Amino acid sequence: MKKLITLLLFGLCAFANAQQKITFSYDSAGNQIVRSLCLSGCSPTGKSVEEVKEMEAVTNDDLLKFAKEDVISYYPNPVKEQLYLKWELINDNKVSSITLYSFSGQVLQTFSRTESTDNQVISFGDYPRGVYLVVLNYKDGDQKTIKIIKQ
Numbered sequence: 001m002k003k004l005i006t007l008l009l010f011g012l013c014a015f016a017n018a019q020q021k022i023t024f025s026y027d028s029a030g031n032q033i034v035r036s037l038c039l040s041g042c043s044p045t046g047k048s049v050e051e052v053k054e055m056e057a058v059t060n061d062d063l064l065k066f067a068k069e070d071v072i073s074y075y076p077n078p079v080k081e082q083l084y085l086k087w088e089l090i091n092d093n094k095v096s097s098i099t100l101y102s103f104s105g106q107v108l109q110t111f112s113r114t115e116s117t118d119n120q121v122i123s124f125g126d127y128p129r130g131v132y133l134v135v136l137n138y139k140d141g142d143q144k145t146i147k148i149i150k151q
Contacts, residue, residue, distance in 0.1 A: 029076070072136060078149035079124050085146075086119040087136065094139045098122075101133040108132070115139065124150050 025034035071088040087095055098120055100109040108127065111120055122134065127150055134146040 072144055072146070074134075074146055074148075077146075078151045080151050081123065081125045083122045083124060083134070083148060084119070085122065085134070085136075088118065092139075093142075095136050096139045097137045099135045099137065101135065103131040103133065124148075 023036050024032055025036075027033050073086045075084045077083075085098070094115040096112070096115055098111040098114055099107060100122060102108055109122065111122075114120060124132070129150050132148045132150060134148055136144045136146075138144075
């Protein structure tokens with residue numbers, strides 16, 4: 001019986017330290033890019049709680065743009081819960097509506113009365129993983145389409 005208890009305690013200690021033998025590296029967006037097995041001299045590569053920056057508000061640096069001269073920005077892509085859209089009103093060409101489509105072409109949401117604002121938050125929490133299209137319709141008839149991936 002003593003041998004069995006000793007063996008169980010040894011196994012528990014071995015499995016408790018097994019979690020520290022795999023190290024992960026992440027890119028600036030928080031995506032895992034490297035997973036490595038460390039056999040001796042392991043040092044954790046993760047950031048401590050103090051080093052992690054809490055996101056208080058979306059800044060212009062966080063937003064992605066189609067091109068430098070473009071006036072539409074969006075964040076994040078791929079999206080998990082919410083997509084933040086922001087645009088600039090140039091030459092009185094306002095965004096008249098925003099439509100969210102599934103990749104099969106089904107209309108999922110429509111946002112109208114966007115002419116008086118320059119941003120929109122779209123919730124993706126209720127939708128399954130996949131590819132979606134966000135279409136911004138301008139007052140002059142132009143359209144911009146953004147492909148969004150839901151994780």
